Amino acid sequence: MGRAGDGAVDAAGRPRGRAGRPTALRGLGGACAAVAVAVLLGCTSAPPAPTPSITPTPEPSVTPTPSLTPAPxxxxxxxxxxxxVVAEGLDAPxxxxxxxxxxTLVSQRDRGDIVEVLPGGALRVVAAVPGxxxxxxxxxxxxxxxxxxxxxxxxxYAYFTAAADNRIMRMPLGGARGTLSLGAPEEILTGIPKAGNHNGGRLAFGPDRLLYATAGDAGVREAAQDPASLSGKILRMTPDGEPAPGNPFGNYTWSLGHRNPQGLAWDASGGMWAAEFGQDTWDELNRIDRGANYGWPVVEGAAGDPRFTDPVQQWATGDASPSGLAVIGDTLFLAALRGERVWAIAPATTAGALGSTPWxxxxxxxxxxxxxxxxxGLWFIGNNTDGRGSPRDGDDRLFAVGLAPAG
Known part of the structure; x- marks a missing residue:
């Protein structure tokens, strides 16, 4: 059995962007649920071997502004x-x-609300996200x-699963610590295919102040190789939900060939990283380049196939099941679900072989x-109440630990 990782439409069946505009994806919403069932029952059939027929367009060159004082x-x-323990009693955070x-805000997956972590560890509901x-x-x-x-x-900004699709909305933030509030929500992108698993779901603003989102293949494996589909991708958009200028295919797609990416982070040099669930063999840490193809479903893990970009680090699925990702200093910290650990991977930017250590x-x-x-320091959050773990008294918890230079 394949491993679980983890569209609103217009009258013509097209997924809608902000204010109902059609996006690049056409009509996958109706098929996703049926395919997702098939995936849950068994997803070991031979993968297709298509490769994208669209060549990324060159990105406009930008002359960087020289730094007057080099950073250490x-x-x-x-x-x-x-x-x-910073806080406890969280529900599927x-x-x-x-x-x-x-x-600090934390999203609770199953309750559909956002809670504020107060000094002393108490939790306060800031908003219930509609839909x-x-x-x-x-x-x-x-x-x-x-x-x-x-x-x-x-x-x-929040990424959430609605009745027919995955969506991204934004809410104005008001108040001060302890009295934070969120105003009226505005959907900026709809029509990202959904399923029982492989929904992706990570959001992050990059150094370019553009919004990036990870989208899983939603059980339709071949869609990950289609540059026009919103699934199996890392998406890049403006804060208003439009495809970002300079995207390689002229739509939302920034990179393709992803199964279920759930981690996004940038290092000190501006390099982009993503963590991704594999299926039965390899979980991946990828260095993300504009327009690059990471191989799913044709390959899983490092294949040495010149059509695809290999991961820079991979783990057996029992050791990882990677989700959140953060860069602190020159180290990438990676949350592992099935692996029940935090991986420290370094160095992110400086010369040297990339190594990983479990904590x-x-x-x-x-x-x-x-x-x-x-x-x-480092904060990390447990996820034993998500239906797959074994909850303990007080779960789930937000944890804190200090950081020091590696010896």
Whole structure:
């Protein structure tokens, strides 16, 4: 049996972008549910071997602005000291959002709400996201923050599973720590195919201030190789939900050939990384390049096939099942669900062989997300109440641990 990882439409059956505009995907919503059932019953049939017939267009060249004072190179870090509990009593938490102005928000997948973690560890519901239809691995998933400026407030973006598709919405953020509030929601992208699993769901703003989203194949494996489909991709868009200028295929697709990516992060040099669930053999950490094809469903893991980009690190599925990803210093920290550990992978940017070290194996159960803590340490969140774990008293918890230079 294949391993679980984890469309609204217009009158013509096309998925809608913001304000009902058609997107590049056409009419996968109706077939996704049936295919998802087939995947759950057995997904070991021979994969198709299509490759995209569309060649990415060159990205416009940009001359970087020289830095007047070179920044010191980032350090390779590792956990140090005792692990402490920041908060407990969370219900299937999915995404940690640490706010620059103070405060922390956490999405709860099955409840469909966003809670604020208060000083002392109490939890306060900030908003119930309308339209969430939780089921299987779908529900309220990733969160991201777009900071405000003189012309507009900050916005919290949320990726969620609705009745017919996966969607991205944004809500204006108000209040201060302890009294945070979210205003009226606005959907900016609809029609991302959904299924009982393989929904992707991570959101993050990149160094270019554009929004990136991971979308799983939603059980339709061949769609991952179609540049015009929204599934099996990393998507790149403006904060208003339009395809970003410079995208390689002239639509939302930034990279393709993904099965179920759930981690996104950027290193100090601006390099983009993504973590991805494999099927039966290899989970992946990928360095993401514009227009690159990462091989699914034709290949899983490093295949040495010149048509595809190999992962830079891979693990047996029992050791990982990777979800959240964060870069702190020159180290990538990766949350592992089935592996019940946090992987530290380094160096991200400096010269040297990329190595990985497991931390906390089996101590806290399934780990869903990781984030840079306000004090410069590492936060990570358990996920034992998601239906696959073995909950303990107090689960799920948000944990904290200090970081120190690797010896």
């Amino acid at each position: 190179p980032p350090e390779v870090l590792q956990p140090s000291g005792e692990v402490s 999915w995404s940690i959002l640490v706010l620059a102005g103070g405060g 969430v239809a939780a089921g299987g691995e779908g529900g309220l998933l990733g969160l991201a923050l777009l900071p405000g400026d003189a012309d507009r407030p900050p916005y919290v 906390f194996t089996g101590e806290f159960g399934r780990i869903r997300d990781v984030a840079a803590a306000p004090d410069g």
